[in-house]
């Protein structure tokens with residue numbers, strides 16, 4: 001038995017251009033930055049477009065759908081806060097809108113995750129903030 005208290009997981013840093021992303025996620029809205037000059041959406045959020053370097057950006061409400069592009073099953077917790085989660089899935093998700101992002105695939109047996117598997121966004125509550133994560137789509 002282990003009655004050690006598991007420390008809290010880290011919170012994201014509020015990097016320039018990402019504040020709206022995290023505030024939206026905390027309201028369980030999944031948004032992506034959009035460049036009004038070249039009409040691309042991208043990830044991660046930043047203050048300029050990685051396609052054309054434009055700085056005239058707005059936000060779009062993303063579908064929250066995507067597929068597993070690549071993944072790994074983590075068996076050794078990188079920090080004590082993750083001890084209760086192993087094994088867990090760290091994945092690159094290819095969003096329906098095109099960008100790829102890293103996230104965990106939650107609410108499933110890690111052994112069932114496959115490349116190409118359809119997933120949808122879910123929000124992991126970390127107290128003062130919520131983190132966009134993904135889960136299998138159940139039809």
Ligand SMILES: [Zn+2]
Pocket residue numbers: 035036037038039040049050051052053054
């Ligand atoms: Zn652009």
